Amino acid sequence: MGNTSIIIDPVTRIEGHLKIEAQVENGEVKDAKSSGMLFRGIELILKGRNPLDAQRYTQRICGVCPTSHSTAATLNLDSALGIADKIPDNGRLMRNLILGAAHIADHILHFYHLCALDYVDVTKVLSYEGNDSVLNSVKAFAERGELGPFVPRYEGDYRLSDEQNLQTLSHYVKALEMRRKAQEMLSILGGKMPHDASIVPGGVTEVISTDKISSFLWRLNELRDFIDNVYLPDVIAIANAYSDYFGIGAGCGNLLSYGSYELDGRKRLFKQGTTDAKWKLGELNIDKIAEQVKYSWYEDSTSGRHPTEGETIPKPGKEGAYSWVKAPRYDGKVYEVGPLARVMVSYASGDALVSEKVDGALSSLNASSDAMLSVLGRHLARALDTKIVADSMAEWVLELKPSEPAHVSFEIPDEATGMGLVEAARGALGHWIEIKEKKISNYQCVVPTTWNLSPRDDAGNPGPAEQALIGTKIKDENNPFEIVRIVRSFDPCLACAIHLVTPRGKIIGKYRVS
Amino acid sequence: MSSIEEYPVIWLQAGSCTGCSVSVLNSASPTIKNLLIDEILPGKHVSIRYHATIMAGQGKEALDEMEKTRKGAKGKYLLVVEGTIPTAEGGVYGAIGEDGGKPKPFTTHVANLAADSLAVIAIGTCASFGGIASGSPNPSGSVGVGKFLEDEGISIPLINVPGCPPHPDWFFNTVVDILLRGLPDAQDLDDYKRPKAFYGSLIHENCPRRPYFDEGKFARNFGEPGCLNELGCKGPVTYADCPLRRWNNGANWCVGAGSPCIGCVEPGFPDDLSPMYEKLTDETMPKIG
Numbered sequence: 001m002g003n004t005s006i007i008i009d010p011v012t013r014i015e016g017h018l019k020i021e022a023q024v025e026n027g028e029v030k031d032a033k034s035s036g037m038l039f040r041g042i043e044l045i046l047k048g049r050n051p052l053d054a055q056r057y058t059q060r061i062c063g064v065c066p067t068s069h070s071t072a073a074t075l076n077l078d079s080a081l082g083i084a085d086k087i088p089d090n091g092r093l094m095r096n097l098i099l100g101a102a103h104i105a106d107h108i109l110h111f112y113h114l115c116a117l118d119y120v121d122v123t124k125v126l127s128y129e130g131n132d133s134v135l136n137s138v139k140a141f142a143e144r145g146e147l148g149p150f151v152p153r154y155e156g157d158y159r160l161s162d163e164q165n166l167q168t169l170s171h172y173v174k175a176l177e178m179r180r181k182a183q184e185m186l187s188i189l190g191g192k193m194p195h196d197a198s199i200v201p202g203g204v205t206e207v208i209s210t211d212k213i214s215s216f217l218w219r220l221n222e223l224r225d226f227i228d229n230v231y232l233p234d235v236i237a238i239a240n241a242y243s244d245y246f247g248i249g250a251g252c253g254n255l256l257s258y259g260s261y262e263l264d265g266r267k268r269l270f271k272q273g274t275t276d277a278k279w280k281l282g283e284l285n286i287d288k289i290a291e292q293v294k295y296s297w298y299e300d301s302t303s304g305r306h307p308t309e310g311e312t313i314p315k316p317g318k319e320g321a322y323s324w325v326k327a328p329r330y331d332g333k334v335y336e337v338g339p340l341a342r343v344m345v346s347y348a349s350g351d352a353l354v355s356e357k358v359d360g361a362l363s364s365l366n367a368s369s370d371a372m373l374s375v376l377g378r379h380l381a382r383a384l385d386t387k388i389v390a391d392s393m394a395e396w397v398l399e400l401k402p403s404e405p406a407h408v409s410f411e412i413p414d415e416a417t418g419m420g421l422v423e424a425a426r427g428a429l430g431h432w433i434e435i436k437e438k439k440i441s442n443y444q445c446v447v448p449t450t451w452n453l454s455p456r457d458d459a460g461n462p463g464p465a466e467q468a469l470i471g472t473k474i475k476d477e478n479n480p481f482e483i484v485r486i487v488r489s490f491d492p493c494l495a496c497a498i499h500l501v502t503p504r505g506k507i508i509g510k511y512r513v514s
Numbered sequence: 515m516s517s518i519e520e521y522p523v524i525w526l527q528a529g530s531c532t533g534c535s536v537s538v539l540n541s542a543s544p545t546i547k548n549l550l551i552d553e554i555l556p557g558k559h560v561s562i563r564y565h566a567t568i569m570a571g572q573g574k575e576a577l578d579e580m581e582k583t584r585k586g587a588k589g590k591y592l593l594v595v596e597g598t599i600p601t602a603e604g605g606v607y608g609a610i611g612e613d614g615g616k617p618k619p620f621t622t623h624v625a626n627l628a629a630d631s632l633a634v635i636a637i638g639t640c641a642s643f644g645g646i647a648s649g650s651p652n653p654s655g656s657v658g659v660g661k662f663l664e665d666e667g668i669s670i671p672l673i674n675v676p677g678c679p680p681h682p683d684w685f686f687n688t689v690v691d692i693l694l695r696g697l698p699d700a701q702d703l704d705d706y707k708r709p710k711a712f713y714g715s716l717i718h719e720n721c722p723r724r725p726y727f728d729e730g731k732f733a734r735n736f737g738e739p740g741c742l743n744e745l746g747c748k749g750p751v752t753y754a755d756c757p758l759r760r761w762n763n764g765a766n767w768c769v770g771a772g773s774p775c776i777g778c779v780e781p782g783f784p785d786d787l788s789p790m791y792e793k794l795t796d797e798t799m800p801k802i803g
Contacts, residue, residue, distance in 0.1 A: 007574075007612075008572055008573040009573055010576065010577075011572055011573070012567070012569050012571065012572040013566075013569070015531075015532045017608065017609070017610060037608065038600075040529055040600070040607070040646075041654055044651065044653045045649040045652075050789035050792065052789070052790065052791045053788055053789055053790050053791070056790050057646060057784065060531055060533070060645075061531060063533020063534065064532050064533070064536055109539075113568060117570045134547075137551055137552055138551055144520075148563040148569070148579070149550070149562045149563070149564070149568050149569035149570065150570045152576070152579060154571075176539065177547075179539070180546075180763070184540075184762040184763050184765045187762035188765050190771060191767060191768045191773050192761035192766060193536075193762055194533040194536045194537055195533060197768040198772065200773075202736065203737075205773045316603070316606045405737060407737045409735050495530065495532060
């Protein structure tokens with residue numbers, strides 16, 4: 001006990017380079033800092049290029065969620081090109097199906113391959129006596145003693161029964177196959193994955209056929225079966241075994257969603273808005289978003305601006321700063337984004353479909369909706385999000401009409417501005433563009449992990465993940481499961497979070513390394 | 515206790531988007547489970563000692579494991595590098611862990627790990643040639659591993675497996691080839707150190723839309739039948755077997771979805787292949803036989 005500093009660098013099983021530092025006093029986290037450790041500058045690279053290239057370049061911000069970027073960039077360009085209301089139904093539906101397939105793959109990957117090893121004891125396979133060929137192959141592997149990449153690991157707090165451990169381990173392997181199939185399903189309409197090819201301004205380049213509808217549908221059927229009968233039950237099983245995590249990692253209590261999946265008539269499957277911890281719905285006003293940089297390695301004079309007015313001058317070594325991630329705030333306050341926000345904003349809006357799913361899951365766990373603001377709440381929301389999207393996709397795919405167009409032509413204007421808002425797997429994603437002389441003069445992205453893993457803002461308020469860590473009791477400082485379970489529940493994606501917002505015609509500042 | 519030979523691998527993500535790793539996860543045969551758990555060839559197992567996206571451990575324990583492999587399997591492990599090497603301002607743009615109280619840049623990691631490795635596989639166009647982050651004005655000073663090691667004076671066998679991302683088969687079969695036959699000879703690789711087995715012919719040579727090109731039938735809008743040349747296809751200048759191999763377990767590929775090839779395996783990607791939707795000019799279009 002006493003005072004210790006726990007530094008986890010790198011935090012593995014996330015996307016990208018993240019460092020977490022926690023000050024622990026008498027077994028409780030008193031302070032926490034989240035630091036993004038990579039900077040590439042994709043938006044600066046976009047400047048002066050053909051606007052259509054934005055879709056291909058911004059996808060390469062992230063290989064885990066490229067489809068969210070291609071979708072946001074395309075909606076952004078649709079808006080700038082003045083064709084947002086002219087997209088043919090086939091185009092709209094295929095975009096939804098491509099994005100939905102990406103979310104299914106992403107959520108399965110997150111739960112099983114990024115998070116499950118915090119809850120499941122792989123070494124239990126050594127005691128397996130049975131005929132399951134997968135488990136026996138893992139057992140043979142474990143017996144050889146070369147356990148990379150499954151050890152080293154934190155030791156101690158693994159609570160599943162032997163039977164549950166073996167079952168979830170077998171599901172871990174099955175889930176590898178299922179997420180692969182979700183990406184295959186995506187590529188039927190999207191061309192390939194990662195970095196899909198077919199989503200473009202005006203619709204999609206793919207031409208739909210009965211053959212493709214059927215190929216898509218049957219992969220979707222297999223995935224829905226897995227979601228209903230494996231993924232959701234496994235989340236419930238983990239929630240039962242680790243039920244204290246409904247009370248750990250609450251975070252800031254403010255949630256924000258852009259809404260996603262355009263339905264006929266310009267509605268969205270998931271609603272846009274905000275909610276607080278009492279599930280009071282708020283209308284979203286995009287103008288109230290501003291990025292602050294007091295604790296980020298950027299020039300202070302650029303702080304507090306809306307993304308479209310943003311200016312970024314890197315300043316590594318800046319006194320007091322500790323991250324390449326900026327601190328976006330809404331109306332000056334800290335907001336969390338992600339599947340939890342997506343689901344609970346719709347819940348707060350009284351959406352019947354979403355409310356039924358949330359209330360049903362909570363009642364089976366004997367938990368109230370207050371419990372959603374937690375590590376387990378995030379996992380549960382992500383699983384419900386997967387189910388809601390997958391079920392909707394089964395309807396959308398049959399609405400496709402072979403032989404009808406999926407794309408409308410367009411002209412690139414001399415000057416225009418645009419905005420594209422979508423829900424990435426891990427939360428609200430916004431792209432903004434300014435076109436001058438038919439070229440990109442400014443391009444901005446504000447991504448989910450910038451919200452969730454942000455450092456302190458100018459007023460000193462810690463970001464959502466930092467707030468979720470502060471106050472947490474750490475049982476074993478040598479194996480701080482609580483910290484990594486909290487951080488991973490946000491599904492961080494650091495490559496997305498740090499991409500350098502382009503200055504408006506300004507030169508990137510020169511600086512020295514401290 | 516077993517006669518199975520272990521082949522240690524350190525997989526380091528530098529300035530990456532993790533897309534190459536996700537692509538490898540998409541491998542259908544062998545599967546990623548086969549790679550991690552099973553004998554990838556009879557009697558041979560690839561032991562992934564460090565891969566930040568999949569490994570159980572984190573923080574210092576994870577980095578200790580990397581260091582243990584570097585020292586304990588010196589000259590025997592394969593180093594796989596994913597992502598670009600940001601060299602600007604002393605490598606300050608990307609770091610993992612700390613060294614002497616300061617963030618330890620990718621540059622230091624890659625130099626140390628490469629020097630003690632058997633060989634380096636640069637997976638993806640970023641690690642091979644700089645890739646998307648090296649697009650003008652290249653804010654992070656990104657370069658590929660080959661250029662970085664050359665500048666550092668580190669001489670170690672290097673194989674580039676580019677693609678944004680690369681097809682999982684290209685990576686797997688490069689590894690399997692090393693296990694079967696040893697490191698590739700110079701004649702197995704092209705001028706850019708890419709295995710000729712995968713990067714030996716132009717997309718355009720094997721494209722199912724090639725007959726349209728020969729007949730002068732060109733798509734003018736997305737969704738139309740015809741060769742995609744007018745829509746910016748870079749197939750005539752891009753060396754990869756995508757049209758034959760197809761992607762995602764054969765489900766589709768870029769041109770199959772009506773989307774022009776963007777030349778993502780090429781050393782000049784992205785700048786020399788952009789604008790992506792503008793046709794090649796007479797100067798950039800090679801004579802096609």
